Amino acid sequence: MKLLIVTQTLDSKDSVLGFFVRWVLEFAKQCHQVTVFCLDKGEDIFPSNVEVIHISRTWHGLKMWPLILAYQAFKYRKNYTHVFAHMNPEYILSTGIIWRLLSKKISLWYAHGTVSLRLKIATILCNAIFSSTPEGFRYPTSKLHIVGQGIDMSLYKNINLERGLQKPISLVSIGRISASKRLELLLETIFILKSEYKIDAICTIIGGPVTDVDKKYFETLQNYVVKHHLTDNVIWRGALPLTEAISVLKETDVFVHFGNTGSLDKAILDAMACGVIPLSANEAVKNILQDIDQNLLVRADSQDAASKVEYLVSQTHQDITVLRKKMVEYVQIRFSLETFITRIVGILNNKNIL
Helix, strand or coil: CEEEEEEEEECCCCCCCCCHHHHHHHHHHHCCEEEEEEEEECCCCCCCCEEEEECCCEECCEECHHHHHHHHHHHCHHHCCEEEEECCHHHHHHHHHHHHHCCCEEEEECCCCCCCHHHHHHHHHCCEEEECCHHHCCCCCCCEEECCCCECHHHCCCCCCCCCCCCCEEEEEECCCCHHHCHHHHHHHHHHHHHCCCCCEEEEEEECCCCHHHHHHHHHHHHHHHHCCCCCCEEEEECCCHHHHHHHHCCCCEEEECCCCCCCCHHHHHHHHCCCEEEECCHHHHHHHHHHCHHHECCCCHHHHHHHHHHHHCCCHHHHHHHHHHHHHHHHHHCEHHHHHHHHHHHHHCCCCC
16 A cells, blocks of 8 residues: 555654654555655654655745645655545645545544534545544544554563552643643642642643643643642643653653543553553543543542542552553553554555445
8 A cells, every 4th residue: 555644743752743753654564655744844764665745834924735735745646545644634625625536545533522614524525534532533424433542562661560659659741731631630639639638749740831822821820839839749841752751651650631632642541551550531531441440530520539549549569560560451452553553554455445
């Protein structure tokens, strides 16, 4: 198969989309030829069967990437038979008609609870839709294929799964600082642990604000930390590349996640691959945690989350070790990158489905 991938960023150093380089490398192993169109390009080196084309966002100050994308799609039309668009329906809207006229098979990866008019139109133009969970794609269509997530387990080596919980217990949160992540509940959890349960916790927050709205939200979080005397309990690390985030995860006890975008947040699986115990209110994570330990499911409530941390603190060293090993084993079996890409390529190659 000759595959065209369209994505926003192809840069292993990017704090949000750095993982996608690993996806491309795995696609390259399973496809005869891979062409990548990206709006932002890093300095990563790819094998000889991968060609990366940078799509300029603007031309003389004008937003021109949709037209440039359409032009490049036609220019390189002989280099691909299938299209895999990553996350943004806009790629399909700008070029989907051209791909249809060229008889290309179009697919979209989308993992978010939001259903927009753009997504509905893109779905019509697509031959196949891929998502991590049913909650990650909520527009009804027979084109939907649930394929899970892809975690490159080669990144998660030398993990000490025998480590007990630290004193003070270490918590972590990873992701963009925005209201949808409900980080105020995380800060409230730390305060409750400290004031009511007398459990000292240090929480590392990896990620940063992006929009002006995010920045105002970040200010309210910082004010809460100061007002409630939590400056020694909260560490703001800012956005980190995946490799650096993994280094933090290897030394962390608990991943606390209040965000509920409706999709399976990859950061949760990254944490589990490091043996970090997740506490999550994410609807899409419910089935995973129920298989491991129902006590890891939390409501969008700081009091409930604090009680679950207290529950973990009460467990024996052996209990925690067993729990960590279950996390890693679950990710290895269900979410390995190789298996994930194999599922996608298999569907793309199935003429009956496309």
